[in-house]
Amino acid sequence: MRRIAYRFLAAISVLVAYSGAACAAPRPHYGGTLRVMLQSAPDTLGIPADATPADYWDMARTLSLIGDTLVTLDAQGRPQPSLAVAWQSDPSDRHWQFTLRRGVKFHDGSAASPAAIAQILGTLHSSWTVRASADSVTIESETAMPSLLAELALPRNLLLKRNADANNNNESRPPIGTGPFLVADWQPGKRLKLAASEESWAGRPFVDAIEIEFGKSLRDQAIALELDKTDVIEAAPQAANASQRHGTSSSSSLSLPVELLALVFSANSKARDPRLREALALAIDRKPIQSVLLKGAGEPAASILPNWMTGYTAVFSVQANPQRARSLLADSRQPVLNLSYDASDPQAQLIAERIALNAREVGIAVQVSVSGAEDIRLMRVVLPSPDPATSVSEAARQLRLPLPAFPAATLGKSSNLDLDLDDLYRAERGLLDDYAVIPLFHLPIASAVSARVRDRETGRPVDWNESGLSRADVWLADSRSTDLRSTDSRSSDARPQAARR
């Protein structure tokens, strides 16, 4: 029911946005360089398996400017065409065939042929058997791949070529993709300059170039945006939330919750007794943390997946119950637990200390530290896909929990609206039953964009969190270097807009 309402509201929003744009949107024009600042300082243009959430999102958003995936998912988790325009699978979901878009070329001028795509996919997934045919690519596996579409939509499956260097190391070389921008200059850890691709299958972007500066703190980014020295920055969700409430010259936006902040007990944690872990879960009062430390951003959580994905998070109680926690401990002597947090996360220390304070109330001694032998870790987990099954599996992988086993009937549905919630709930509950993980909050990611960065369709400042700058219809309002071009040639259905918060 909630999802029906949600879809209804989203549809209304889109209609209002389009009607507004049709009436009052200024006309977009070409030219200009879009300036972006990011916190992360990557040495290579790739997504490492152990990337922090901040690095993950930075690199995912950066690489999505350069490359494309075979398919994408919309906000509801429905697969949408990208480099593949059609697909089909056999009943066992072991054999998939993707029909590729014709005439697509990599930035180096080579054709994005089925053979080239098959080679890239084969390199990314050694367990797959990828074959190319005349206009399609087939993917085969010995096990069923019901969630292959969601998997292929993940940023790690961006179709990027890397030419090997003299040392036969292709990771250090900039990737070559089929996206709207190509790599013009790459200084590892410092700067990336992207130039508009004239040959992009989605059409030439309005902006001529994008300059991304890496390694900038959130404070420096905010100052730079305030001084008009950059156009797009990251933002702490709580700061973006406050900015939205108070109103500033720049446009701050929050995504849907796409991260999970959770306490994770390490394998050799002293908290071996599940009752102790449950008592800690019951001791934590999430509401003050959300209202004061997160300043309203994020949602108190007791489940892995956010409510916008599942709609059933209400059955996971987020209410603190210190009395119950004390009764669970039953005056038994508890070990002193060491709670560590990510020092690069500005909010983590305060949240960890608050959790330690809550724990002390019920008689659990928790020491907060940045490093050292940890019993519990406060960590963020990326929920990378709108597809709940994929996200919960990815979350389990990051949390080092056993991967949930979904019935085949649950997976491979056309969207999360069609999932069997009972199976999903049971899978998620199974991961949380022994309190090895205590979900705390579902957090959005946030960004702030200067007023001159406009969306082609609405004429308003863009939301980088969801639509991304990879959309070719981002333009700079004060750029006068290039004449207006017709927008008819662009594929408006190539990247469906995600629902905005």
Place this chain on the structure above:
Amino acid sequence: MSFRQKLLFLFAATVLLCVAVISASVYSTIRRSFEQADRDRANAVAAQFRSEFQRRGSEIARKVESVAASEAVQRIALEMNRGGADPGEYVSEARTLANQQRLDFLELVDGNGSILSSAQWQAKFGYPEAAISGAALSEAAVSEGRTPSTSGEAGAFLKREELPEGATLGLFAVRAARVGEQPLYVIGGERLDQGFLSTLDIPTGTRVLLYQNLEAKWDPKSLLDLNGPAAGVDKIAPLVARVRDAMQDTTQELTGVIHWTTDAADTEVFHVIPLTGPVFSATNQNPANLSPAPPSGAQRPLMGVLLVGSSRRPLIELERQIVSTALLVGGAGILVAVLASIWFAARVTRPVVALAEAARRVAVGDLDAKVEVESTDELGELAAAFNRMTEDLVQQKDRTLQAERVAAWRELARRLAHELKNPLFPLQVTVENLMRAKQKSPAMFDEVFEESTATLLAEIDNLKTIVGRFSEFSKMPQPQRRPTQVNDLVQSVLRIFHAQLREKNQTQIVVRIELDEALPEILADPDLLHRALQNLVLNAIDAMSQGGELTIRTATLGDRIELSVSDTGSGLTQEECGRLFTPYYTTKQHGTGLGLAIVQSVVSDHGGKISVESTKEKGTTFRIELPF
């Protein structure tokens, strides 16, 4: 113990006693002085602590007042009164203000007592603050912008403060910023720890410890010195426990002595000063505050204990120095006493020793011994008296010798008269018979002549015998010494009398021989000793005409042997015993009186002595002692 030793002992004892009395007196005085100084130091440190406590309290109160009057706090108070304030905006506000005022603790608390912002524990927002309670803050005080005094001056008070790393003790002050109806309380403070102690001017030999009474049980980590947690201080736990117990009824200061090691110098005297805090309302007690609930009534909780320790080392070292000095002085005194006593004793006892030496000489017969009189004191008089005594003895001896010589001559004359009278009378009668026969019966003269001639010859022989005996006595030979076994002599003599004893009184005289088998040989003339022993045995047999028991004993007495001959005869009177060894004195009818004189002469020539013991009608014993 000799007089000299007595003098030495007396001197040494006197010196020792004097040194001991003086040392004890000095030690007692110094000890009292030290204890007084110790008390003065402790009181000075305690007064300094209180003064510093009040000064810091005033300073904290001033800082808190500055914070309460700051623009930031006034703005927050205004926003709180307007409503709709975002508490998330204030989380780090207290830390900023605390850094500005250099306060260790600072909390902004709303009118309901909930923490808006905490500098010391930012995550503590929303929790109630125990110090803000109806009991602790009166409305009147708040309206005047001050807090009722709970402990020290300017409203500063001690309070336990929970921190992420554990509880600690702080000195706090509370002020209220009142912009609207709802006050905004500012609670600021500073740690009461080693940093606080380091501000005290602590005298040498004194140290200050602060125990933060944060837990119900003794926690050694809560005992701080200037460098942080003090090490090896478990022995202080009983002192703190005593303070806790004493706090039930009084806040009196205590004193305790702690022996850190077996060395007395490692003893420390602690003056213990309890530090109390205010009583907070139990209903507003911070749930996060794990301290025990405050006691009921007006009893203030014990927040800390200040321990001012004074080392006994200087006192003990001085005490040891006194003892060492006393021993040194005592030893020197004894040495001086010995030397002095030697000198003094020599001065005092020299006449006495000379007197003793002279007495010994007199004892051995040297009556010429004289003592030199050097002084006119008692010892001089004694020496003069001794000299007079020896002179008298010499004169007495001369007189005695002369009398004895006269008596001996008289006795000799008597004996000679007696011995010669007997043969002379028959000679006279025989010669008269010859003359009468010549005159009256010449016929019978020849017959009478022959008879008379025989009688005359017999009596002349008798006179020759008497003269021979006297001649023999005068010719006693000097002993020819050689190793001689006296036991063998005894056996030899008994063999001579064996036949005599069997013929005469065979059943009446019993011979008992008790000889020392271990009797050593002596250097003696066996012939002379044989003759002496023979005389004694013969005398004993003669004394037992009616029979009896003859006993001969030999024994070893130190450096000499004893030979005794006893009989159970008629015995002798005391007078007879006194004259027994006088030559020619005899108690027998036909004795010459030379037998015992010969015995005495033999014994004397061997360097021995002879004595006699006799009881009338019971018997007589002769004892001869001879040196080896």
